[in-house]
Amino acid sequence: MSKVAVxxxxxxxxxxxxxxxxxxxxxxxxxxxHDVVAIDAGNDLIRRxxxxxxxxxxxxxxxxxxxxxxxxxxxxxxxxxxxGSGVPACVRAMDKVLTxxxxxxxxxxxxEFFAFNQTAFRELGAADALPAIEERLAFPIVVKPSSQGSxxxxxxxxxxxxxxxxxxxxxxxxxxxxxxxxxxxxxxxxSILHSDDGPxxxxxxxxxxxxxxxxxxxxxxxxxxxxxxxxxxANLPNGITDRAQDLALRTYELLGCYGFxxxxxxxxxxGELFVLEANPIPGLTETSLLPQAAETAGIGFDDLVARILxxxxxxxxxxxx
Amino acid sequence: MSPPRNPxxxxxxxxxxxxxxxxxxxxxxxTSSATRDLMAMSDRPEVISFAGGxxxxxxxxxxxxAAMTARIADESCAKALQYGPTDGLIETKRCIADVMAAExxxxxxxxxxxxxxxxxxxxxxxxxxxxxxDTIVAEGPSYPGALNAFQAxxxxxxxxxxxxxxxxxxxxxxxxxxxxxxxxxPKFIYTVPSFQNPGGVTLSLPRRKxxxxxxxxxxxxxxxxxxxxxxxxxxxxxxxxYSLDGGVYVMYLGTFxxxxxxxxxxGWVVAPPPVxxxxxxxxxxxxxxxxxxxxxxxxxxxxxxxxxxxxDTLSELYRARRDTMLDALAEHFPAQAEWTRPGGGLFIWxxxxxxxxxxxxxxxxxxxxxxxxxxxGAFLDGRGRSSMxxxxxxxxxxxxxxxxxxxxxxxxxxVALYGTLTGEAPQPDAPRRxxxxxxxxxxxADESEGGRVVELPRRADRQRRARGS
Numbered sequence: 001m002s003k004v005a006v007x008x009x010x011x012x013x014x015x016x017x018x019x020x021x022x023x024x025x026x027x028x029x030x031x032x033x034h035d036v037v038a039i040d041a042g043n044d045l046i047r048r049x050x051x052x053x054x055x056x057x058x059x060x061x062x063x064x065x066x067x068x069x070x071x072x073x074x075x076x077x078x079x080x081x082x083x084g085s086g087v088p089a090c091v092r093a094m095d096k097v098l099t100x101x102x103x104x105x106x107x108x109x110x111x112e113f114f115a116f117n118q119t120a121f122r123e124l125g126a127a128d129a130l131p132a133i134e135e136r137l138a139f140p141i142v143v144k145p146s147s148q149g150s151x152x153x154x155x156x157x158x159x160x161x162x163x164x165x166x167x168x169x170x171x172x173x174x175x176x177x178x179x180x181x182x183x184x185x186x187x188x189x190x191s192i193l194h195s196d197d198g199p200x201x202x203x204x205x206x207x208x209x210x211x212x213x214x215x216x217x218x219x220x221x222x223x224x225x226x227x228x229x230x231x232x233x234a235n236l237p238n239g240i241t242d243r244a245q246d247l248a249l250r251t252y253e254l255l256g257c258y259g260f261x262x263x264x265x266x267x268x269x270x271g272e273l274f275v276l277e278a279n280p281i282p283g284l285t286e287t288s289l290l291p292q293a294a295e296t297a298g299i300g301f302d303d304l305v306a307r308i309l310x311x312x313x314x315x316x317x318x319x320x321x
Numbered sequence: 322m323s324p325p326r327n328p329x330x331x332x333x334x335x336x337x338x339x340x341x342x343x344x345x346x347x348x349x350x351x352t353s354s355a356t357r358d359l360m361a362m363s364d365r366p367e368v369i370s371f372a373g374g375x376x377x378x379x380x381x382x383x384x385x386x387a388a389m390t391a392r393i394a395d396e397s398c399a400k401a402l403q404y405g406p407t408d409g410l411i412e413t414k415r416c417i418a419d420v421m422a423a424e425x426x427x428x429x430x431x432x433x434x435x436x437x438x439x440x441x442x443x444x445x446x447x448x449x450x451x452x453x454x455d456t457i458v459a460e461g462p463s464y465p466g467a468l469n470a471f472q473a474x475x476x477x478x479x480x481x482x483x484x485x486x487x488x489x490x491x492x493x494x495x496x497x498x499x500x501x502x503x504x505x506x507p508k509f510i511y512t513v514p515s516f517q518n519p520g521g522v523t524l525s526l527p528r529r530k531x532x533x534x535x536x537x538x539x540x541x542x543x544x545x546x547x548x549x550x551x552x553x554x555x556x557x558x559x560x561x562x563y564s565l566d567g568g569v570y571v572m573y574l575g576t577f578x579x580x581x582x583x584x585x586x587x588g589w590v591v592a593p594p595p596v597x598x599x600x601x602x603x604x605x606x607x608x609x610x611x612x613x614x615x616x617x618x619x620x621x622x623x624x625x626x627x628x629x630x631x632x633d634t635l636s637e638l639y640r641a642r643r644d645t646m647l648d649a650l651a652e653h654f655p656a657q658a659e660w661t662r663p664g665g666g667l668f669i670w671x672x673x674x675x676x677x678x679x680x681x682x683x684x685x686x687x688x689x690x691x692x693x694x695x696x697x698g699a700f701l702d703g704r705g706r707s708s709m710x711x712x713x714x715x716x717x718x719x720x721x722x723x724x725x726x727x728x729x730x731x732x733x734x735x736v737a738l739y740g741t742l743t744g745e746a747p748q749p750d751a752p753r754r755x756x757x758x759x760x761x762x763x764x765x766a767d768e769s770e771g772g773r774v775v776e777l778p779r780r781a782d783r784q785r786r787a788r789g790s
Contacts, residue, residue, distance in 0.1 A: 011362070011365070013358060013359060013362065013684060014358070015358065015361065015362065016357075016358045016361055017358070118738065121738065121741045121742055122738070122741055127741055127742045127743070127744060128744075130742070150358075152359070152681070152684060153681055153684065163742075164676060164739055164742035164743045165675075165676035165677070165678070165739065167738075167742055168676060168677060168678075168681075168735050168738055168739050168742070169678045169681035170681075171735075171738060172678075172681040172682060172684050172685035172735070173681070173684055173685075
């Protein structure tokens with residue numbers, strides 16, 4: 001039995017989801033016989049961690065602070081073992097632009113994109129390059145903030161007229177945004193879980209929009225619960241499952257993820273796979289994809305939490321060996 | 322093992338997760354919007370929030386409250402702690418008749434049913450009249466809390482545009498004709514005619530008269546929601562729909578929330594007797610009766626204290642806050658923004674250029690610790706994305722000035738960015754003082770108490786424009 005601090009909440013826009021992930025993890029940890037301390041990450045985070053002196057921290061935070069390496073950095077300073085990826089992997093995965101550059105260099109397919117800071121538009125006249133970008137990517141184009149973890153700020157531009165306002169929206173969340181070629185096809189999520197034999201890909205979850213009318217509807221539906229159904233394992237043609245899992249594992253290792261993560265991919269109509277992004281701390285709620293995938297693999301939620309926790313100790317022991 | 326800091330809070334959010342798999346699909350949709358998660362962030366104390374609809378209860382004299390409660394303890398303790406009749410205490414109904422008389426309405430206390438806040442009226446009326454798929458006609462924008470109540474009963478809601486004179490009754494008639502051709506008969510028309518939430522505009526007298534005629538001609542019910550009628554900061558009162566109609570087709574929703582206290586959760590509905598009888602059945606199922614303690618508090622307040630004087634105090638306070646917000650908007654919002662000038666109530670509806678999505682703007686504004694309600698929640702058809710509702714009653718003048726300044730900064734930032742992206746030179750942000758706020762619109766604002774209302778961007782127009790270029 002260990003004393004486990006479950007870190008959740010925080011002030012990111014994904015606070016609500018994080019509180020739900022955290023609550024579920026707390027329940028599981030108690031059932032596993034651990035001494036659980038719930039911490040809503042705020043101004044008193046360090047003080048509380050120092051007072052409580054947990055053996056390990058379970059980081060159930062999503063988005064800014066929790067998933068971008070900030071909290072991990074603080075836990076390193078306090079020398080508290082923690083679940084999930086370390087600082088460098090979080091920094092790389094949370095930044096979609098950094099992730100995609102890495103993928104390209106490693107030969108992992110990802111939709112073609114261009115990324116800019118606000119200053120590029122303000123001071124370098126990047127707007128003049130938009131027509132060339134639009135021609136290269138072809139419409140529709142997806143516009144997204146580089147670091148926002150949830151669906152917030154992601155826009156679907158059908159024509160050139162939609163691009164400027166989509167950029168304004170994306171810049172509401174981050175100083176860096178990307179314009180990405182839209183991949184029409186099937187939406188796949190591959191969850192990865194640490195095991196004694198190294199990271200293992202779990203069965204693939206497919207998000208299927210219900211009652212789709214057009215691309216835009218499908219695109220929006222992905223981000224609204226109730227308009228999407230999830231199938232696990234996804235019913236995929238021969239070889240596609242293996243290839244998707246292999247790409248996800250390579251992405252996971254490329255970024256240096258640890259413990260668990262989720263990699264999102266698109267399968268286009270020609271049967272090509274593209275990696276969109278990696279989530280170092282995917283949701284752990286009742287409706288989240290990683291727990292669904294684990295369940296399909298015969299790993300119940302408590303078991304999943306136990307494995308993630310064990311991986312945190314394993315890394316810490318190794319680092320201090 | 323040390324106990325959690327707040328075991329109650331912890332178990333509540335745990336329960337949410339524990340039972341998540343059992344929730345109906347309907348409630349899952351209700352709780353999953355990204356904007357809702359954003360709105361949750363505006364509760365932090367460091368945020369200047371114009372998002373709520375809060376009256377300023379700090380103005381209520383605590384000695385008055387103490388005197389009232391002491392008297393209740395002395396004189397009616399047992400009664401206050403007991404169940405009451407489903408339709409409400411007769412004494413409370415008499416207070417309600419007084420409040421309605423203040424707006425020239427004559428009501429028989431038999432026609433009144435006391436409810437747990439005005440929100441319960443929305444729920445009970447919808448429960449009574451709506452089967453899944455039935456149509457309700459409402460204003461666009463509408464009070465989001467009403468839209469939620471309608472959606473919970475799976476109503477089909479059709480929203481009719483407004484201008485500075487409130488709902489376009491001509492468009493209402495066209496809509497009703499169209500529904501008729503489609504073989505759909507709406508069950509009722511929902512409207513907030515005075516100082517509308519969220520639009521801030523007021524239905525003109527000719528339109529009020531026409532709306533009542535339309536209801537009679539077509540034998541349709543109207544639900545008149547009037548929480549703010551007595552919070553008037555200028556101009557002459559317009560007669561309520563209820564008084565024009567005499568209570569034949571108009572159901573009336575009133576509340577003590579904005580004139581006394583929302584904490585009491587005390588509202589009422591007046592409806593034709595057969596409808597009221599059904600609502601009464603629904604009320605029994607919902608909560609048996611409205612809090613007797615709350616009802617007796619109102620009675621104690623009305624008997625010994627000048628409730629009209631308190632409304633005057635509130636009106637004076639809110640008038641100053643409204644003026645402060647209007648001045649701050651003129652000073653800090655860019656030239657491309659427009660907003661309504663409410664003659665009363667609690668809300669201003671501001672509309673930005675259509676390239677700004679106010680839900681995304683809220684995310685940016687929250688980084689500056691300021692919040693508002695994005696307009697999209699006031700529509701069910703995707704409109705309102707460039708609008709926002711601003712509440713001016715809940716914050717003091719200093720915070721209003723600072724909050725509007727911060728929103729203005731982020732709006733200007735986005736306008737400038739858009740200008741850079743499109744190559745359109747951003748318009749100079751000459752501050753517009755009320756005195757020189759565009760002669761045309763100022764004249765309109767003076768003539769019509771509702772102020773000016775901008776055309777609400779239509780989704781179809783946007784798409785057409787986008788496709789065409």
